[in-house]
Amino acid sequence: MSHVGVPRGTVRKRRSLALLTTGVLTIPVLAGCTSGGEETSRGAPQDIAPTARQAVADGSTVNWAVDALPATFNAFQADADSATTRITGALLPTLFPMDRSGRPKLNPDYLESAKIIEREPKQVVLYKLNQQAVWSDGREIGAPDFVAQWRALGGKDSAFWTARNSGYERIEKIERGADDLQVRVTFSKPYGDWRSLFSPLYPKEVTGSPDAFNDGARTTLKNTAGPFVLRAVSKTKGTVTLARNPRWWGDKAKLDTLVFRAVAAGDRTEALADGTVDVADIDAATADRIALARRDRGSNGQPPAHGPGSATTPAAALRSWALAHGSDEEAAEIAQAAREKNRKAVVAYTAEQKALRDFAVRKSLEPAYTQLALNGESGPLADDRVRRAVARALDREELARTVLGPLGLPAKPLGSHLALAGQPGYKDGSGALGDQNTKEAQALLADAGWTRGGAAQPPKDTKAGSEAEKKGDKGDKGEESDAEGAKEDAEKKTAEGAKSEKAGQDPEEKAEQAEKKEAGGEKAEQAEKKEAGGEKAEQAEKKEAEGEKADRASDDSAASRDEGLYIVGEDNKPGVHTPARAASTGGASAIHVLAPGRTAAAQSAALRRQAGALGEDGAVAAQDKQPGGAAGAYAPVGTAAPAPAAAKGQLGKDGKALTLRFVLPSGPGSQSLRSVGDKIAVMLEKIGIGTEIIKVPDESYFKDHVASGAYDLALYSWPATAYPATDGRPIYAKPEPATDGSLLVEQNYTRVGTDHIDQLFDQAAAELDEKAARELLKQADARIWAAAGSIPLFQRPQLVAVDKKLANVGAFGFAAPRYQDIGFKNRQAAGSPADRKK
Numbered sequence: 001m002s003h004v005g006v007p008r009g010t011v012r013k014r015r016s017l018a019l020l021t022t023g024v025l026t027i028p029v030l031a032g033c034t035s036g037g038e039e040t041s042r043g044a045p046q047d048i049a050p051t052a053r054q055a056v057a058d059g060s061t062v063n064w065a066v067d068a069l070p071a072t073f074n075a076f077q078a079d080a081d082s083a084t085t086r087i088t089g090a091l092l093p094t095l096f097p098m099d100r101s102g103r104p105k106l107n108p109d110y111l112e113s114a115k116i117i118e119r120e121p122k123q124v125v126l127y128k129l130n131q132q133a134v135w136s137d138g139r140e141i142g143a144p145d146f147v148a149q150w151r152a153l154g155g156k157d158s159a160f161w162t163a164r165n166s167g168y169e170r171i172e173k174i175e176r177g178a179d180d181l182q183v184r185v186t187f188s189k190p191y192g193d194w195r196s197l198f199s200p201l202y203p204k205e206v207t208g209s210p211d212a213f214n215d216g217a218r219t220t221l222k223n224t225a226g227p228f229v230l231r232a233v234s235k236t237k238g239t240v241t242l243a244r245n246p247r248w249w250g251d252k253a254k255l256d257t258l259v260f261r262a263v264a265a266g267d268r269t270e271a272l273a274d275g276t277v278d279v280a281d282i283d284a285a286t287a288d289r290i291a292l293a294r295r296d297r298g299s300n301g302q303p304p305a306h307g308p309g310s311a312t313t314p315a316a317a318l319r320s321w322a323l324a325h326g327s328d329e330e331a332a333e334i335a336q337a338a339r340e341k342n343r344k345a346v347v348a349y350t351a352e353q354k355a356l357r358d359f360a361v362r363k364s365l366e367p368a369y370t371q372l373a374l375n376g377e378s379g380p381l382a383d384d385r386v387r388r389a390v391a392r393a394l395d396r397e398e399l400a401r402t403v404l405g406p407l408g409l410p411a412k413p414l415g416s417h418l419a420l421a422g423q424p425g426y427k428d429g430s431g432a433l434g435d436q437n438t439k440e441a442q443a444l445l446a447d448a449g450w451t452r453g454g455a456a457q458p459p460k461d462t463k464a465g466s467e468a469e470k471k472g473d474k475g476d477k478g479e480e481s482d483a484e485g486a487k488e489d490a491e492k493k494t495a496e497g498a499k500s501e502k503a504g505q506d507p508e509e510k511a512e513q514a515e516k517k518e519a520g521g522e523k524a525e526q527a528e529k530k531e532a533g534g535e536k537a538e539q540a541e542k543k544e545a546e547g548e549k550a551d552r553a554s555d556d557s558a559a560s561r562d563e564g565l566y567i568v569g570e571d572n573k574p575g576v577h578t579p580a581r582a583a584s585t586g587g588a589s590a591i592h593v594l595a596p597g598r599t600a601a602a603q604s605a606a607l608r609r610q611a612g613a614l615g616e617d618g619a620v621a622a623q624d625k626q627p628g629g630a631a632g633a634y635a636p637v638g639t640a641a642p643a644p645a646a647a648k649g650q651l652g653k654d655g656k657a658l659t660l661r662f663v664l665p666s667g668p669g670s671q672s673l674r675s676v677g678d679k680i681a682v683m684l685e686k687i688g689i690g691t692e693i694i695k696v697p698d699e700s701y702f703k704d705h706v707a708s709g710a711y712d713l714a715l716y717s718w719p720a721t722a723y724p725a726t727d728g729r730p731i732y733a734k735p736e737p738a739t740d741g742s743l744l745v746e747q748n749y750t751r752v753g754t755d756h757i758d759q760l761f762d763q764a765a766a767e768l769d770e771k772a773a774r775e776l777l778k779q780a781d782a783r784i785w786a787a788a789g790s791i792p793l794f795q796r797p798q799l800v801a802v803d804k805k806l807a808n809v810g811a812f813g814f815a816a817p818r819y820q821d822i823g824f825k826n827r828q829a830a831g832s833p834a835d836r837k838k
Contacts, residue, residue: 043422043795044409046100046815047362051807056254056823062806065263065271065280069238073230074217075200076153078163083240087260090242090819091224092200093133093141096722097816102367102423104195104722109133109250110141110225112181114195119768122172123190127183132249135203135223143176143183148204150174152213159210166726167197190766192773193723201225227253227820238262254823265669268801273355278803279810282361283669284407287799293356304353308345359801362810363407365421366798367720369414370403370673372680372791376752377709380450380658387752387788388433389444390660390713393687395436399679400794403672407797414792417732418724418781421795423814425724425774432782441687445651445658452688455652651688659690660712663705667698673715676793680713706749717796720814724777725764732784734758752789 070083095111096104106114110133118124133141152160153168172188187194203223207213221230227250228242242258263271269286271277282290296304304310312320323335372394380386396413404411414420415428434440651658664670664677674695681691691713696705706714721727730746734753738744745751760780767773784790798811808821 043420044363044365044813046811046813047364047800048810048812049360049362049802049807051825053251053254053821055825056807056821057826058252058254058823059256060824061257061259062255062279062809062822063259063261063277065268065277066240066260067265068262069233069235069240072218073221074202074206074213076162076164077214077218078161080163083260083262087240087242088200088221089226089816090228090258091221091226091230092202093225094199094816095127095201096195096199098367098720098722098814100813100815102420102720102722102814110201116194116768119190123187123194123768125185125187125194126177127185128177129181129183130249131181133225134247134249135225136229136245136247137223138247139203139223140180141201141225142180143174144204145201145207146183146185146198147174148207149198149202152207157210161210161214166730167191167193171197190768192765192767192770193726196723196726227251228258231257248820251820253820258819258822265667269352269356272359272801273352275355278806280801282799282801284672284797284799286801287361287363287407289353290356290359290361290801293353293359296353297357304350307349307353309342358804360804360810362800362802363409364798364811364813365404365409366796366811367420367814368717369420369720369795370676370715370717370793371417372793373706373711373714373716373750374752374789374791375709375712375714376750376789379712380660381712383448384788385444385448386450386658388786389441389448389687390684390689391433391788391791392435392437392441392444393683393689394680394791394793395683396430396791396793399676402675402679403794404797407799409797411794414795416781417784417790417792418728418777420720420814423720423722425777427778427781429778429781429785432785433788438687445687445689449653450651450658450688451653452649452651455650455655455657649685649688650690657690658688659692660684662691662693662713663701663711664693664695664715665698665701666695670698677715709749709751715793725761725767725773728777728780729758729761729765732757732780732790733761748789750789752787754783754787757783757787 064086066083066086067081068083070081070087071079072084073088074080075084075088093107093110095107095114097107099105108130110130112128112130114125114127116123117126127146129141135141150168150171151157153162153165154171155162155165155169170187170189170191172186175184175186176182177184185194185197202217203225205212205223206217206221219233224230224245227245227248229245230240231243232241233239234241238261240260242260244253244256261271261277263277263280265283268277268280268282269289272280272282272286292304292306320335320339323331324339326332326335372390374381374387374390376382376384376387381390397411400413401411410421412421413430415430416426417429419426662677662681664674666674677693681693684691694711702716705711706716718731731748732753733746733748734755734757735743735745735748735751743751757780760776760783764773764776764780767776798813800809800811802810803824805824805826807823807825808818
C-alpha cells in the first residue's frame with residue numbers, strides 16, 4: 001500500500017540543494033540523559049503464518065500488490081522506490097539482511113563468513129563466498145563484482161548517476177584473497193557499518209561502466225543471483241513476473257512464478273475480492289471489511305448488516321417504497337432508480353464480502369516510524385524555544401493510541417530517532433527534551449516573546465465613543481496613546497510582559513481579556529453590565545488583572561475561528577447601518593460588521609455560546625432567556641460582541657499571530673495522518689499556537705512541500721535501519737553552505753542540526769566496537785531530541801491481507817522475506833490462485 005510521506009531512496013542519498021539560513025542552536029544540559037543500559041522493550045512480532053518447508057506445496061503462482069511498477073531496478077539510483085527494494089530482494093544477493101530483531105545477519109546463501117581480520121594499521125575485512133554462488137549466466141560471484149560496485153559507488157567518478165555512496169568512499173582497495181572465493185577489502189579509515197556494503201550486490205555487467213549503470217538496469221536485469229529470475233515486465237498489464245531460478249543453489253523456491261502487480265491503494269479491496277492479488281498491504285478500512293467478512297461466515301446467505309443500505313431505517317425504507325409506487329410519476333421514477341442503484345450496490349458488496357472470507361489480515365509494526373517535522377529554516381520555528389514548546393505540547397501517547405490502539409498493536413510512543421523498539425541499542429532518549437507539559441510549553445513561548453496580547457493591533461479610524469477613544473480623552477490622567485501601547489506590546493519578551501495592568505494597554509487586548517472572563521465563567525450580569533453600561537477604564541483594568549486562563553480556546557470548533565466580530569450600532573438604537581470596518585483581534589482574521597441592535601443581540605448570544613458561555617449542565621445563561629432578547633442589545637457605540645475563544649487565546653508578537661503552516665496529504669490512503677494532524681492542531685491550540693492546515697495531493701506532498709521546505713509542520717516517515725551511524729547522518733546532518741550561496745541539506749528536511757550531532761555520527765561510524773558505537777549514537781539521539789526539529793511519534797502499523805492458505809508471507813516486521821519459502825500450505829487445483837474466480 002502506498003505510504004505517503006516516505007521519501008524515495010530512503011537511505012544514504014547524495015546531498016541535494018536547498019536554500020537555508022540557520023543560526024547556532026542552543027542545546028540544554030543533557031547530563032544523565034544518555035547513561036544507563038539498553039531498554040528491553042520489544043516490538044510486535046512478525047505475523048507470516050510460519051510453516052515448515054515440507055508442509056508447503058511446490059508450484060503455483062502468487063500475485064503480490066505493489067504501489068506501482070518500479071521506475072528502475074537499480075537500487076542505488078535516486079528514483080528507486082519500495083517496489084525496487086521488494087523485487088530486487090528476490091533477484092539479487094543481500095549479504096547481511098535484517099533478522100526479526102532488526103539486526104544484520106550473515107546470509108549463508110552467499111557467504112561462508114565475513115569478518116574484520118585486521119584493525120591496524122588499517123581495517124581489513126575478508127569475505128569468504130559460498131562456493132556454489134553463481135550468477136544466472138553461470139559465472140561465479142567474485143571479487144570483480146565487488147570491485148565494479150565499489151568504483152561505481154565510491155563517488156570519484158561523477159559519470160555514475162548514483163544517489164547512495166556512504167561507506168564506499170572509505171574503501172581504499174579491493175583484492176582477491178587466497179583464492180577466487182575470497183574478497184579482501186581494505187579501508188582508508190575505520191568503518192563500523194561495513195556490513196551495509198555490497199547489498200544488494202549487482203553483477204559487474206551492471207556496475208562496470210557508467211552507461212550500463214545509468215541505463216542498463218533501469219528496465220531489466222539480465223543477470224541475477226537469487227531464488228528467482230526476471231522473466232518479464234509488462235507496462236500495459238502493470239506486472240513484473242519472476243520465475244524460479246534453475247541455477248539457484250539454495251533451498252528451491254516453492255513457487256513457479258511470483259508476480260508483482262501494480263494496484264493503487266484505493267483499489268486493493270476490489271483486487272483482493274476478484275482474485276487479482278493474493279497478498280496486499282492494506283489500510284485499516286479494508287482490514288475491518290475482512291474481519292467483518294469472516295465474522296459473517298455463518299450468516300446463511302443473508303445480506304450483511306453493514307455496507308450499502310445498512311443504515312436505512314424501516315421508516316425510510318417504507319417511504320422509499322411508497323414514493324417508488326406512488327402516483328407522482330416523476331418522483332416514482334427517481335425513487336425507483338435510487339432503489340435499483342442501492343440494490344446493485346448491496347449485491348456487489350455482498351459478493352465482495354463473501355470473497356474476502358478467504359483472506360486473513362496479518363499485522364505487525366512496520367520497520368518505519370512517523371515523525372512530526374518542524375521546519376527550522378525560518379519563521380517562528382527558527383527559534384529553538386518555539387520548537388521545544390511545540391514538542392512539549394504533544395501528548396505522544398494519545399497520538400500513538402489513535403493510530404495503533406484500534407488495531408490491537410502496542411500503542412507506545414517511540415523514544416528514539418535511531419532505533420526502533422526491539423532493536424539492539426534502543427533507548428528512550430526523549431528525556432533530553434522533556435515530557436508533555438503545557439505550562440512548560442507556555443513558559444518557553446513567553447520566553448521567546450510570544451504573548452496573549454502580542455497579536456493585537458489598534459483598530460484604524462476608531463469611531464467616536466469607542467473604548468480606545470475614551471482612553472485618549474483629556475480627563476483620563478496617566479493614559480498613553482494607542483500607538484504607544486501597541487509599541488509596548490511589540491517589545492514584550494517575557495511572560496510578565498503579557499500582563500495588562502499598564503495604562504498604555506492596547507484597547508483590542510482589553511476587549512479580549514474582558515471577553516475571556518465571559519468565556520471562563522464570569523457571572524453573566526457583570527459581563528452584560530460592562531457591555532451595556534460602558535464602565536470606566538479603571539474598573540475594566542481591575543477586572544482584567546485577575547489573569548484568567550485561556551485554555552478554553554482549544555475547545556472551540558474550527559468553525560468558531562472563522563467567526564466575524566460584530567459591532568453594535570453607533571447611536572445605541574436598533575436599525576441603524578454603518579459601513580463595516582476591518583480589524584484584527586488576537587491575531588485571528590476578523591471582520592467588523594455594524595449590525596442592527598436586535599440582530600447584534602442574537603449574534604452576541606450565539607457567539608457567547610460558541611465561546612463556552614453555557615452552564616456546566618449546558619443551560620443557557622439567564623440573561624439569554626430574558627424577554628426582548630439578550631441584555632446589552634443596545635450597547636454603547638463600538639462595543640464588540642464576544643469574540644471566539646480560539647481567537648482570544650492565540651499568541652502573537654509584534655502584531656503578528658503565532659500561526660504555523662501544517663501541510664498534510666489529502667488522498668484516501670492518508671486518513672490516519674490527517675487524524676493525527678487534527679489532534680496535534682488541537683494540542684497546539686491549547687498553548688496558544690494556531691495552525692493553518694493545508695491539504696495537498698499525495699503525489700506532490702513530499703517533493704513539492706517537505707523536500708522543498710514549503711511547510712512549518714509536516715508528518716512523514718523514515719524507515720528503520722540496522723546501520724544508524726551511516727543511514728541516520730544525512731537525515732540529521734547540519735546543513736552546509738554551498739558555493740552558490742545555498743545550503744546542502746542532504747535528507748535533513750527540517751533544516752535543524754548541530755556540529756556536535758555530526759561529530760557524534762562520525763565517531764560512531766568509525767567505531768569498530770559495537771557497544772561503544774551504540775553509546776555514541778545514544779548521545780546523538782539525545783541531542784537530536786533537544787534540537788526539537790524531529791519528534792518521533794509512533795512506529796507505523798503494518799497490515800497485510802493474505803490468502804489464508806498461503807504460508808511464510810505477511811507482516812514481516814524487521815525481517816527480510818525469504819521468497820523461496822513462500823507458497824500454499826496445500827496444493828491448489830489446476831490453474832494459479834490468481835486465476836480463480838471468487
